Amino acid sequence: MPDPGRVAALRDPWRRGPWLMLAPWLVGSLLLVGLPALLTLLLSLTAYDGISAPVFTGFDAYRIVARDPLAGRALENTLLFLVAAVPLRIIGALGLALLLERPRRGTGTARVAAWIPAVIPDVAAALVWLWIFNPLLGPVNLLLGALGLPTPGWLADPETARIPFVVMAAAGLGEGFVVLLAALKGIPPEIRSAAALDGAGRVATFRAITLPFLVPWLVVLSIRDTVVALQWTLIPALVMTGGDPYYSTLFLPQAIREEAFDRFRYGPGSALIVLLALVAAAVSVGILLLARGRGVTDAD
Amino acid sequence: MRTSPGGRVAAAGGVALRLLVAGLFLLPLLWVASASLRAPGLPPPRGVEWIPDPVSLDAWSRLLTLAPVGRALVLSVVVAAIVVPVTILVSSLAGFAIGRMGAPARRTLLGLAVVLLLVPAPALWLTRFLLYRTAGIIDTPLVLLLPAAFGLSPVFVLLYAWGFRRVPTELIEQARMDGAGPFRAWWSVAFPLVLPTTVAVGVLAFVATWGDAVTPLLYLRSDELTTLPLAIRTLQTLDRSDWPILMAGALLLALPAIALFGIAQRRFLADDRIAETFGRRG
Numbered sequence: 001m002p003d004p005g006r007v008a009a010l011r012d013p014w015r016r017g018p019w020l021m022l023a024p025w026l027v028g029s030l031l032l033v034g035l036p037a038l039l040t041l042l043l044s045l046t047a048y049d050g051i052s053a054p055v056f057t058g059f060d061a062y063r064i065v066a067r068d069p070l071a072g073r074a075l076e077n078t079l080l081f082l083v084a085a086v087p088l089r090i091i092g093a094l095g096l097a098l099l100l101e102r103p104r105r106g107t108g109t110a111r112v113a114a115w116i117p118a119v120i121p122d123v124a125a126a127l128v129w130l131w132i133f134n135p136l137l138g139p140v141n142l143l144l145g146a147l148g149l150p151t152p153g154w155l156a157d158p159e160t161a162r163i164p165f166v167v168m169a170a171a172g173l174g175e176g177f178v179v180l181l182a183a184l185k186g187i188p189p190e191i192r193s194a195a196a197l198d199g200a201g202r203v204a205t206f207r208a209i210t211l212p213f214l215v216p217w218l219v220v221l222s223i224r225d226t227v228v229a230l231q232w233t234l235i236p237a238l239v240m241t242g243g244d245p246y247y248s249t250l251f252l253p254q255a256i257r258e259e260a261f262d263r264f265r266y267g268p269g270s271a272l273i274v275l276l277a278l279v280a281a282a283v284s285v286g287i288l289l290l291a292r293g294r295g296v297t298d299a300d
Numbered sequence: 301m302r303t304s305p306g307g308r309v310a311a312a313g314g315v316a317l318r319l320l321v322a323g324l325f326l327l328p329l330l331w332v333a334s335a336s337l338r339a340p341g342l343p344p345p346r347g348v349e350w351i352p353d354p355v356s357l358d359a360w361s362r363l364l365t366l367a368p369v370g371r372a373l374v375l376s377v378v379v380a381a382i383v384v385p386v387t388i389l390v391s392s393l394a395g396f397a398i399g400r401m402g403a404p405a406r407r408t409l410l411g412l413a414v415v416l417l418l419v420p421a422p423a424l425w426l427t428r429f430l431l432y433r434t435a436g437i438i439d440t441p442l443v444l445l446l447p448a449a450f451g452l453s454p455v456f457v458l459l460y461a462w463g464f465r466r467v468p469t470e471l472i473e474q475a476r477m478d479g480a481g482p483f484r485a486w487w488s489v490a491f492p493l494v495l496p497t498t499v500a501v502g503v504l505a506f507v508a509t510w511g512d513a514v515t516p517l518l519y520l521r522s523d524e525l526t527t528l529p530l531a532i533r534t535l536q537t538l539d540r541s542d543w544p545i546l547m548a549g550a551l552l553l554a555l556p557a558i559a560l561f562g563i564a565q566r567r568f569l570a571d572d573r574i575a576e577t578f579g580r581r582g
Contacts, residue, residue, distance in 0.1 A: 013481040013482055014400075014476060014481070014482055017397075017400075017481060017482030017483065018396075018397035018400045018401060018482060019397070021393040021394060021396060021397035021482065021483070021486070022393070022394050022397045022398070022409070024390045024393070024394070024449060024450075025390050025391065025393070025394035025450055025451050025457060026394070027449075028390070028446075028449035028450030028451070029412075029416055029450040029451075029454070031431075031450075032424075032428065032431075032446060032447065032449065032450055033416050033419055033424065033450060034416070035427075035431065036423070036424045036427035036428040036430075036431055037419045037423050037424065037427070039427035039430070039431075040423040040424070040426070040427050043426075043427070050426075096321065099317065099318065099321065100318065100321070103570050104314065104315070104318070105315050105318075106315050106318035106319050106322065107318060108562070108565065108566060109318075109319075109322045110318040110319070110321045110322040110325075111561075111565050111569075112558060112561060112562045112565070113321065113322040113323075113324075113325040113326045113329075114321060114322075114325050115558065115561045116325055116326065116328070116329045116554070116558055117325060117328050117329075118507070119507055119511065119554045119557035119558060119561075120328060120329065120332060120550060120554045121511060121513075121529065121532065121549075121550045121553050121554065123533065123546065123550070124332055124546060124547055124549075124550030124551075125328065125550075127543060127546065127547075128328050128331050128332060128335075129328075131331075132331075171325070171328065175504055175507070178500050178503055178504065178561070179459065179500050179504070181496075181500070181565075181569060182459075182496035182497055182499060182500035182569070183462075183496075185496035185569055186463055186466050186494070186496050186497065188466075216462045217459070217462060220455060220458045220459065220462070223414065223417055223418070224417060224453075224455050227417060227418060227420060230420060231420050231421050231422060253422065256422050257422075260422075260426065266426060270423075273420055273422050273423045274423075276420045276422070276423075277418055277419065277420050277423060280418045280420065281418050284414065284418060
C-alpha cells in the first residue's frame with residue numbers, strides 16, 4: 001500500500017505546478033539555445049567547412065586563433081570598446097530613469113525620445129553616425145571648429161576611430177532605460193515616502209533604499225549589455241569602417257564572420273565564438289562579485 | 301506643492317533638463333526623417349540641413365512600390381502578435397515558478413538563466429540552422445515563432461523572477477489557503493502586481509522580434525516569407541548609396557516601436573496607475 005502522504009504530495013498542485021510552469025521555458029531553452037551552443041563548442045574542436053563531415057582536431061582551432069595576430073587585435077579592440085560602452089550605457093540609463101520617473105511636464109516626450117535611438121535599425125543609425133562624425137561635413141567637427149577646438153579625424157584616425165562606436169552604443173541605452181523605469185515603478189512607493197518622512201534627503205534615500213532595490217536589475221542589465229556589446233559592433237563596423245583604419249575598429253564579431261562565414265573555417269570561427277563567450281563570462285563573474293551582498297532581493 | 305522661489309527655480313531647471321534630454325535623443329530621428337525627404341542623387345549635406353531643399357517624397361513612393369513592403373508588413377505584424385504574448389506567458393510563468401522554488405532549486409535555475417544569457421548569438425547561427433534543417437522546418441514561418449518558446453531571452457525570465465520576488469509571499473499563501481492552484485495564484489494575484497515588468501518585457505519583446513533581420517536572413521529563403529526588416533535590408537543591397545530610401549525604410553520600421561512605447565508609458569507607467577495597483581494589495 002502506497003504511503004498516503006506521498007500520494008497527497010503527488011496530487012498537490014503546488015508541488016508539480018511550478019515545474020509545469022517552468023517546462024516550456026526549460027525545454028525551449030535547452031533545445032534551441034543549450035543544444036546549438038553545445039554543438040558550436042564541439043565544432044570548435046574540429047576542422048569543418050560546412051560541406052564534408054567535421055574532423056576532430058582537438059585544440060588545433062584554438063592554436064590557430066592564438067597564433068593569429070588579427071584575432072589578438074580584435075580581442076583588444078573589443079575589450080577597449082566594452083569597458084567604455086557598458087558603464088556609459090548603464091549609468092546613462094539609470095540617470096535617465098531617475099530623472100524621468102515621475103510624470104511631470106515634458107516627461108512623456110523625454111521618455112519616448114530616450115527610447116528612440118534603441119529602435120532605429122542599426123544600418124540606418126550607423127549611416128547617421130557616420131555623417132555626424134564626418135571630419136569635414138559632420139556637425140560634431142563643425143561645432144568643435146566653431147568653438148576653436150581641435151577637430152579630430154574620428155573614424156579616419158586609428159587613435160579616435162573607436163570613439164564614435166562608444167557614442168553610438170551609449171545613445172542606444174533605451175532598453176536599459178525602460179527596464180529600470182519599470183523596476184523603479186516596482187518599488188513600493190510607501191517605503192520611499194516613509195524614508196522621506198523620516199527626514200532622509202534625496203541622495204540618502206537613493207543610496208539607502210532605491211539603489212539596493214535596483215541592484216538585481218542593474219546586475220541583469222550589466223550582464224546583458226556586456227553580451228550585447230560584444231556582438232553589437234558587427235553591423236556598425238560593416239557600415240562605418242569595415243575594421244579600418246589599421247584594424248583599429250576590427251572587433252571580434254567581424255573576425256568571427258570573416259573566419260566562419262566568409263572563409264568557411266567553422267573550427268577556428270567557433271573557437272573565436274567560444275572566446276567571445278569566455279570574455280562575457282569573465283566580465284559577468286566580475287559584475288556578480290561586485291554586486292554581492294549589496295542588494296535587497298537576493299541576487300544569487 | 302512647493303511654492304518657495306528655490307523650489308520654482310528647481311522645477312524650471314528640471315523641465316529644462318528634461319527638454320534637453322528629449323532634444324538630444326531626438327536628433328538622430330530628425331536626421332533620419334530629414335534624410336528620407338531628400339531628392340535622390342544629391343551629395344551629403346554640409347552641416348545640418350533640417351529641411352531638405354527641395355523636399356522630395358521620391359524615396360517614400362519608391363519604398364512602397366519597390367520593396368514587397370505590404371506583404372512583409374502583414375507577416376511582421378502577425379509574427380509580433382503571436383510572439384509577444386507567448387513570450388510574456390512563457391517568461392512570466394517561469395519567473396513565477398522560480399520565485400516559488402526552494403533556495404537550492406531557485407539558485408540553480410537563476411544560474412542557468414545567466415549561463416543561457418552568456419551564449420553569444422553567433423554561437424547559434426550555424427548550429428541552429430543544422431537543427432532546423434534536420435527538423436525540416438527551414439523556410440517555414442515556424443522559425444520566426446519558435447524563439448517565443450524559450451521566452452526570446454533569459455533576461456525576461458530574470459526580470460519576472462525579480463518582479464515576482466517583490467510580491468509579498470503572504471498574498472500567494474492567502475490564495476493557496478483559499479484553495480487556488482498555482483496557475484490561478486499566478487494569474488489573478490501575482491501577475492497584475494508586476495504590471496510594470498510586463499510592460500517592459502512586452503515592449504522589449506516587440507522590438508526584439510519586430511527588428512530581427514538575422515532570423516529571416518538565416519532560416520528563410522522564399523520571397524513570400526519576407527519580414528519588414530529583411531525587406532528593408534534588401535534595399536541596402538540594391539544600392540548602398542541610395543540613402544533616402546534606406547532612411548525612409550528605417551523610419552517605417554522604427555515608428556511602430558516608438559508609438560508602442562509612447563502609448564505604453566503613458567497608460568501603464570504613470571504614478572496613479574501604479575498606486576492603484578499597489579492599492580489592491582490591502
